[in-house]
Amino acid sequence: MARIELETLILAPPAACYALALNVQAHLDSTLQTGEKVLAGPANGQLALGDVVTWEARHLGFRQRLTVRITAASPPHHFRDELVRGAFKTLRHDHYFEAVPGGTMMRDVFEFCSPAGVVGRWFDRLFLTRYLSNFLRLRNAMLKQQLEQRP
Template sequence: MARIELETFIGAPPEDCYALALNVQAHLDSARQTGERVLDAPACGNLGLGDVVTWEARHLGFRQRLTVRITAASPPHHFRDDLVQGAFKTLRHDHYFEASPGGTRMRDVFEFSSPAGFLGRWFDRLFLTGYLTRFLRIRNAMLKQQLEQRP
C-alpha cells in the first residue's frame, strides 16, 4: 500500500478547517481542474459520519467514479473517508486538524493501492503517488485560500 503524508498550515481555527474540508461545494471548487462533479451525496452541504458520496472526475485522461464513506469522525480534529467503490483496490484518507499558534496544522494521510498486483505497485510508486500528491496539494491550497480570505 502506498502512503502520502502532507501538512498545510492554515490561518484559521480547526473548527473552520474541519467544516470546510467536509463541505461538498468546497471539494468541487478545489478539484475544478479535474472537472469533478457529484453523482450522489446527502442533501446537505457538509458530510458527516456514515455519509456516502460518489464523485466523478477526469483523472489521468479517464473519467473515473469514486464512492467513499465517512467512516470516522471526531470533530473538529479528525475524519476519515474510505473507499466503497472505485478504481483503487484500497483507499483510505485520514484528515487531521491540530490547533497551532495562529491557526491550524492540517495533515493528510492518504493510503491507497491499485488493483493490478505487482504492476499496480510499480505504477503506484512511479506515477500515481506523484499525481495524487499534486492533487492533494492543489486541494489544500484552495482550502487554505478560502479559509484565510474569510473576514
C-alpha cells in the first residue's frame, strides 16, 4: 500500500479547519482543476460520520467516480474517509487537526493501493504518489487560503 503524509500550517483554530475540510462546497471549490462534482449523497453543507458521497472528477485524463464514506469522526481533531467503490483496491484518507501556537497543523495521511497487483504497486510508487501528493497540496493550499482570509 502506498502512503502520502502532508502537513499544512493554517492560521485558524482546529474547529474551523475541521469544519471547512468536511464542507461539500469547500471541497468542490478546492478541486476546481479536476471539475469535481457530487453525483450521489449530500450535495451541500457539512459531511458527518456515516455519510456516503459519490464524487466524479477528471484525473489523469479520465473521468473517475469514487464513492467514499466518513468512517471515523472525532471533532475537531480527526476524521477519516474510506473508499466504498471506485478505481482503487483500497483508499483511506485520515485528516488530523492539531492546535499549535497561532493556529492548526493540518496533517493528511493518505493510503491507497491500485487494483492491478505488482504493476499497480509500481504505478502507485512511481507515478500516482506524485500526482496525488500534488493534488492534495493544491487542495490544502485552497483550504488554507479560505481559512486565513476569513475575518
